Amino acid sequence: MDDLFIKQEELTKLVNKIRPAAKKGRMASYIPALKESNPNDFGCVIYNGTEIIEAGDTDVLFTMQSSSKILSLALALMDQGEDTIFSKVGMEPTGNPFNTVQALEEENPSKPLNPMINAGALVVTSLLAGDTGEEKISRLLGFIRELTGNKTIQVCEKTAASEKKNANLNRSLCYFMKSHGILTGDVETILDAYIRQCSILVSCEDLARIGSIIGNNGKNHKNQKSIIPAHITKIITTFMITCGMYNASGSFAMKAGIPTKSGVSGALLSGLKDGTGIGVYSPPLDSKGNSAAGVPFLEKISDDYNLSIFSTYRNS
Amino acid sequence: MDDLFIKQEELTKLVNKIRPAAKKGRMASYIPALKESNPNDFGCVIYNGTEIIEAGDTDVLFTMQSSSKILSLALALMDQGEDTIFSKVGMEPTGNPFNTVQALEEENPSKPLNPMINAGALVVTSLLAGDTGEEKISRLLGFIRELTGNKTIQVCEKTAASEKKNANLNRSLCYFMKSHGILTGDVETILDAYIRQCSILVSCEDLARIGSIIGNNGKNHKNQKSIIPAHITKIITTFMITCGMYNASGSFAMKAGIPTKSGVSGALLSGLKDGTGIGVYSPPLDSKGNSAAGVPFLEKISDDYNLSIFSTYRNS
Amino acid sequence: MDDLFIKQEELTKLVNKIRPAAKKGRMASYIPALKESNPNDFGCVIYNGTEIIEAGDTDVLFTMQSSSKILSLALALMDQGEDTIFSKVGMEPTGNPFNTVQALEEENPSKPLNPMINAGALVVTSLLAGDTGEEKISRLLGFIRELTGNKTIQVCEKTAASEKKNANLNRSLCYFMKSHGILTGDVETILDAYIRQCSILVSCEDLARIGSIIGNNGKNHKNQKSIIPAHITKIITTFMITCGMYNASGSFAMKAGIPTKSGVSGALLSGLKDGTGIGVYSPPLDSKGNSAAGVPFLEKISDDYNLSIFSTYRNS
Amino acid sequence: MDDLFIKQEELTKLVNKIRPAAKKGRMASYIPALKESNPNDFGCVIYNGTEIIEAGDTDVLFTMQSSSKILSLALALMDQGEDTIFSKVGMEPTGNPFNTVQALEEENPSKPLNPMINAGALVVTSLLAGDTGEEKISRLLGFIRELTGNKTIQVCEKTAASEKKNANLNRSLCYFMKSHGILTGDVETILDAYIRQCSILVSCEDLARIGSIIGNNGKNHKNQKSIIPAHITKIITTFMITCGMYNASGSFAMKAGIPTKSGVSGALLSGLKDGTGIGVYSPPLDSKGNSAAGVPFLEKISDDYNLSIFSTYRNS
The missing domain is CATH 3.40.710.10 (DD-peptidase/beta-lactamase superfamily)
Known part of the structure; x- marks a missing residue:
């Protein structure tokens, strides 16, 4: 070295x-x-x-927030493969803000432009292996503990609870994508997993x-x-x-x-x-x-x- | 080596x-x-x-078309400095097509998102040093001849003439930017220089x-x-x-x-x-x-x- | 006459x-x-x-669907007055489709352009007097029975149930507006009332x-x-x-x-x-x-x- | 009466x-x-x-500006018939400002949404009968003189000259539409006629x-x-x-x-x-x-x- x-x-x-x-x-x-x-x-x-x-x-200690998006993406790619992931989310950067709905409406199909904007990250989290949100997050935590060598890494439940109360824009993105068949599964479960992912303390x-x-x-x-x-x-x-x-x-x-x-x-x-x-x-x-x-x-x-x-x- | x-x-x-x-x-x-x-x-x-x-x-031999955009940008940066160039054109990628007008209208000021979309490239060409379009292109040709070591590089006038006849969308972009003060100078001169730049034979x-x-x-x-x-x-x-x-x-x-x-x-x-x-x-x-x-x-x-x-x- | x-x-x-x-x-x-x-x-x-x-x-007999929007608007205006209603929804026509999200994002505040697009109609239904969705719809049914002189007018529960299963785009609009403070109250209650309003049989x-x-x-x-x-x-x-x-x-x-x-x-x-x-x-x-x-x-x-x-x- | x-x-x-x-x-x-x-x-x-x-x-006395748009539309409809006019310009209102480019880009074909926004009015003026801009305006003036019974109505050349110097956004709209085949003919002639139409003194x-x-x-x-x-x-x-x-x-x-x-x-x-x-x-x-x-x-x-x-x- x-x-x-x-x-x-x-x-x-x-x-x-x-x-x-x-x-x-x-x-x-x-x-x-x-x-x-x-x-x-x-x-x-x-x-x-x-x-x-x-x-x-x-x-x-602080919460990862969007910096967690690259780790959920890595794990989802390991879980599902590139073809599955990129059939649901694009690869193109965008000049729009991270929480835009507009770009979704213009695209056809309504695929998020990339996995770093919220819409795309929500899809990625939904594709993590695991039958429940708890299982998805538990696997993601395990992955992050392996990457960091830090076995004490946890979700900050207080931040998660606070975010959960202010999640309507992300909830709106989820239902929009669900109506277009891009997101499948229970929205509240996905949203809960996504928020807990963002609230991982590091x-x-x-x-x-x-x-x-x-x-x-x-x-x-x-x-x-x-x-x-x-x-x-x-x-x-x-x-x-x-x-x-x-x-x-x-x-x-x-x-x-x-x-x-x-x-x-x-x-x-x-x-x-x-x-x-x-x-x-x-x-x-x-x-x-x-x-x-x-x-x-x-x-x-x-x-x-x-x-x-x-x-x-x-x-x- | x-x-x-x-x-x-x-x-x-x-x-x-x-x-x-x-x-x-x-x-x-x-x-x-x-x-x-x-x-x-x-x-x-x-x-x-x-x-x-x-x-x-x-x-x-073929014309450079948009591959010329990085060379006009390099020369314009050498001519005017980063501050001048990036006061007129942005640095952000966009998910929109290269000839979009829309993004210009949404931005404030109506600065092209980056110098690789047509709007941005037109601004860059307008900022090349030189009192006339001819002078700008002559300097750009000199720059490309130095980069390639090929002193015979020329504009394909036939392609330029053909593009000139189909330049209304770029002309529209120019006048839009001129109305917002992003582009200054004579539009036909800028357009002519831009088209000849795209028509450089390599x-x-x-x-x-x-x-x-x-x-x-x-x-x-x-x-x-x-x-x-x-x-x-x-x-x-x-x-x-x-x-x-x-x-x-x-x-x-x-x-x-x-x-x-x-x-x-x-x-x-x-x-x-x-x-x-x-x-x-x-x-x-x-x-x-x-x-x-x-x-x-x-x-x-x-x-x-x-x-x-x-x-x-x-x-x- | x-x-x-x-x-x-x-x-x-x-x-x-x-x-x-x-x-x-x-x-x-x-x-x-x-x-x-x-x-x-x-x-x-x-x-x-x-x-x-x-x-x-x-x-x-058939369901009213969007033709109900003018009646919920009339009743909401009678319930709340013009100032309240038009502080939450605009008066301008739009060239966009009825279910657009985009227009909401462009407006500031994110007020629906008018009460005839879905976003606006959802806000209007939310503003009908009544502590529960049931009460809102019951009042609307009473209003429509008075207008028609037809006391048998009812909601088609079968159609309502079918629409309820396909309501994700409207749900997305609701959460978007809720995140921007345009819509208040429980989304599922509003959505249920809106769907039942659309399913009134006439x-x-x-x-x-x-x-x-x-x-x-x-x-x-x-x-x-x-x-x-x-x-x-x-x-x-x-x-x-x-x-x-x-x-x-x-x-x-x-x-x-x-x-x-x-x-x-x-x-x-x-x-x-x-x-x-x-x-x-x-x-x-x-x-x-x-x-x-x-x-x-x-x-x-x-x-x-x-x-x-x-x-x-x-x-x- | x-x-x-x-x-x-x-x-x-x-x-x-x-x-x-x-x-x-x-x-x-x-x-x-x-x-x-x-x-x-x-x-x-x-x-x-x-x-x-x-x-x-x-x-x-003051210039008509956009209030002239209904008169050029009336005359163009009399000149060319509804089918011709409405093949080039739509009938739908829009929530966007009068000088928008965006709506043109979203439509397919890039037909202005209606003849009251600038893009649509420019198309209408271009469709007035008359081989030259002068002839179009001369006919429009005759029409307005007949409607008003005022034979002294004229263009305010001073205002027209002033508008002409600030016409780049309208010029941009014209070239955009020309590139999409919606507008035909010489842009400067159309623009000149449009500006003189707006400058009619009443x-x-x-x-x-x-x-x-x-x-x-x-x-x-x-x-x-x-x-x-x-x-x-x-x-x-x-x-x-x-x-x-x-x-x-x-x-x-x-x-x-x-x-x-x-x-x-x-x-x-x-x-x-x-x-x-x-x-x-x-x-x-x-x-x-x-x-x-x-x-x-x-x-x-x-x-x-x-x-x-x-x-x-x-x-x-």
């Missing part, structure tokens, strides 16, 4: 430098429980299978460990055992670049070029192609719903250390 | 294998001159700065040479002189992945993961991150407007030789 | 002449129970408070009697007692013209000019401004969802007897 | 009462020449073929006289000679109700119910079905582009004198 691309003291300096950018953001308002997060928290962990460094408030280290496996072609660094098959790792990496940051994915690809999935909790899960993972957490959000300080942090670190997958290979 | 990732006989075999896929495509209908191309032509050249191999009908080898420089961080392989600054090379590479294949960019990123820009002439210009360029030409188009045989060719070659930028590094 | 504008034998002749137009239509497919109607049925009743004539299959005579009261400024012909206040009658008459025929309202206003509300059962409820009501029933539908024979029937009768409100007064 | 529905002193009182509503409006900004109008002007003329009364600033009396003929079934009041055939009068009256007030047509139909076409100069041209015409002028506009004082004036007069075509007949 290589050394990390960045040294501890450099990371600390960078975190301190970018931290004030959080003040330009606003706390997520549509899920009451998220408003209780501390807007001043900013944490980052970087891990490459050998070395791990961290800076800032890395002891905080730390920056957990995110960094997941990212490092994605970057390592889906393999455990220690024993090189494949946890996610290589072709599925490639698929989720692609979606992280093309659709990972809501309708700011294009500009983030341009400015950072790091495969990343964000969540409205302020989570950012990144996997570099050399097997390094980065987990960032800072709750205030920018106008597109991404972490207001986390985004410029990743853009800056990419720029300083040449991390973009759209740059030439760092070693060449 | 390394050896090419593929051997001559393997390339010949692959070209022969994929060639029949062209039969599923249809010739571009909206530009009369394009219908005169030979639907049976299929050519591919691969070049990495040292070695060059080719297979199929590589002696045919060969597969020209495309491969351009792609190899993009893949080589913008530098000439022989003398490592920078023709396109590295940060601009990164920008155009990003657009090739996120928006390079019209509204099939997402699925192409997934299946091939090769930074590529297509054109309705059947051209495909690819630049791998190790400095290898690929030029493909096969005129029949699929339903999204991309080369019907060229797309599966690049998907197959990526799969066989692990070329996707979303896979882990080949050498690691 | 005046004589009817048409004689019995003329009506019979006209019904026989237009009846074959039903063959161009198709039975409604999205509510299974509606497919069981007899596609050959065609009935018409005309009533002006004094005289009543009929032709064709006038003994058939005859052509019932429709003609309702139309005649609407045309008579809301007053009972016998005793001139006001059942619907004049200003509310004016409102629903306006909606019948501007939005009564889904996204064919404009062409129907042009060609017939008779205030009419259609339903996907094949029902057409018309009220002429001289106090004459027309009830038509013929189940096969045209591409816009209106009765395929009923529409040309009303256009022809309007043309032959100068019934359009956009013509000069017949007597002048 | 009957007496006017309103007496001189009542009209004067009403004009004085409503006049201050203009202060809530804003002067049209997109045509520089319109900004030179006096925002305090408010005039009204009412004419029924026998009697004429007026109040306010009725000596001012007075409130001219508008009232035109409205009175529309209300009189297209016939001259003095000699009952038909200037506009009855079936065409019916068509334009229908459009005045369903699409006459931009995307406030629905609420105006509800509140006033008077067939009216507005223009961004602040003009309002109304024709009551008993042969009374009303011309109103007050330049400040509301957010939908209609006269900010003229709209409540017509709503009030309709309410006070029961003028809505959706009320029962006044005399019955």
Whole structure:
């Protein structure tokens, strides 16, 4: 294994430098429980299978929210195969917001454009193996515990309960897709599973460990055992670049070029192609719903250390 | 320099294998001159700065069409800087077709979503330095001649004249943007420059040479002189992945993961991150407007030789 | 009271002449129970408070479907007043289909464009006075029995049950509006009330009697007692013209000019401004969802007897 | 002929009462020449073929703007017949603004939804008989002179020149429609004719006289000679109700119910079905582009004198 691309003291300096950018953001308002997060928290962990460094408030736990979408997608692809999944959800990025209904209506059939918008992610969750929502979530938790090596990972039931009370837009998306035959099964069960998936509690280290496996072609660094098959790792990496940051994915690809999935909790899960993972957490959000300080942090670190997958290979 | 990732006989075999896929495509209908191309032509050249191999009908010349958009963008960025360009055109991919007006109307201000859709490309061309359309095109030709090392590259005036007669949708886009202050200057001059840019005649080898420089961080392989600054090379590479294949960019990123820009002439210009360029030409188009045989060719070659930028590094 | 504008034998002749137009239509497919109607049925009743004539299959009962929307609107306006109703639903016609979600997303706030599209009608039903869905429907049934003088009018529970199984698109609209604060209350209760409202069983005579009261400024012909206040009658008459025929309202206003509300059962409820009501029933539908024979029937009768409100007064 | 529905002193009182509503409006900004109008002007003329009364600033001349659209439509229908016109432009109202491009893109074929939005009106003007734009406008002027009995009516060349400089959105609409085969002929010629049509100078009396003929079934009041055939009068009256007030047509139909076409100069041209015409002028506009004082004036007069075509007949 290589050394990390960045040294501890450099990371600390960078975190301190970018931290004030959080003040330009606003706390997520549509899920009451998220408003209780501390807007001043900013944490980052970087891990490459050998070395791990961290800076800032890395002891905080937070919910994955949309950053869970790449993991449910990976598991659903492992469960059902690409043909089944992509018969129900598309592969194209969209300039529309994450919760749009409109795009569904324009498409024919009314297939969500991609699995990173809410409509698509709801379909993906519905396709996880498991006869009940409980079983689906239990399998997803097992998968995430394997990826992180953290057996204590759990759903935050309080956040789930709070989201459940504000789920009408997602419920509307579900019934729309059900009326068009894209979604099958009981909507409340799917919605419950989806909300609990979003409410999985993690730390920056957990995110960094997941990212490092994605970057390592889906393999455990220690024993090189494949946890996610290589072709599925490639698929989720692609979606992280093309659709990972809501309708700011294009500009983030341009400015950072790091495969990343964000969540409205302020989570950012990144996997570099050399097997390094980065987990960032800072709750205030920018106008597109991404972490207001986390985004410029990743853009800056990419720029300083040449991390973009759209740059030439760092070693060449 | 390394050896090419593929051997001559393997390339010949692959070209022969994929060639029949062209039969599923249809010739571009909206530009009369394009219908005169030979639907049976299929050519591919691969070049990495040292070695060059080719297979199929590589002696045919064809117009660049939309594959020129990344070069006008590169030159406009060199001329005006990022701030000016991206104040007039966005960075986000879109699920809409390349010629959409709708997205312009929904945005505020009415900025094209990205420089790869027609509206955005028209703005970019208008921003090329040069007091006249003639001067803009003359500079662009000079730039392409430098990239290809081919001093004979010219505009196909016959195709330009044919496109000029069918330019009302692009003309409509121009006047729409002009009414919203996004486009300034004389529309007919801009349109004329844009059409002549699309009508630049190239060969597969020209495309491969351009792609190899993009893949080589913008530098000439022989003398490592920078023709396109590295940060601009990164920008155009990003657009090739996120928006390079019209509204099939997402699925192409997934299946091939090769930074590529297509054109309705059947051209495909690819630049791998190790400095290898690929030029493909096969005129029949699929339903999204991309080369019907060229797309599966690049998907197959990526799969066989692990070329996707979303896979882990080949050498690691 | 005046004589009817048409004689019995003329009506019979006209019904026989237009009846074959039903063959161009198709039975409604999205509510299974509606497919069981007899596609050959065609009935018409005309009533002006004094005289009543009929032709064709006038003994058939059918569900009101969307023709009920003007009655729930009238009752909701009587219950809550204009300010409350129009704070939740707009007054503008739309070129979009009746079940569109898109328009909701574009509006700000997400108010349905008018009470004749499904989204708007669902809001209206939710605003009917009554603590329970049962109470709302019971009051609406009472209102319709008063308008028709027919005390036997009931909900067709079989059709309601069938619609209930296919209500996901309307359910999606409800949750969308609930998430935007336009709809309040329990969605299943509202949906149940709405479906039962659509499933109210009537005859052509019932429709003609309702139309005649609407045309008579809301007053009972016998005793001139006001059942619907004049200003509310004016409102629903306006909606019948501007939005009564889904996204064919404009062409129907042009060609017939008779205030009419259609339903996907094949029902057409018309009220002429001289106090004459027309009830038509013929189940096969045209591409816009209106009765395929009923529409040309009303256009022809309007043309032959100068019934359009956009013509000069017949007597002048 | 009957007496006017309103007496001189009542009209004067009403004009004085409503006049201050203009202060809530804003002067049209997109045509520089319109900004030179006096925002305090408010005039009204009412004419029924026998009697004429007026109040306010009725000596001012102003350009017709969109109020001309019903006259070019009437003449085009007389020139080409309904089948030709409605093969190129639809009959449906729309909730979208008057200058929308979007609706064109969604329709198939890209036919404007109705002749009252700009796209539709441009098509209508292009279909006026006449080999040149000059000839089309000369015929339209002749038609308007006949309707008003005012032989001095002319185009305001200054306003036309000003509009011509700000015509890029309409130019965009023309080229869009030309690219889809909906519009044929030279765009600049059509645009010039359309702009000159909009720039025809009239007075409130001219508008009232035109409205009175529309209300009189297209016939001259003095000699009952038909200037506009009855079936065409019916068509334009229908459009005045369903699409006459931009995307406030629905609420105006509800509140006033008077067939009216507005223009961004602040003009309002109304024709009551008993042969009374009303011309109103007050330049400040509301957010939908209609006269900010003229709209409540017509709503009030309709309410006070029961003028809505959706009320029962006044005399019955």
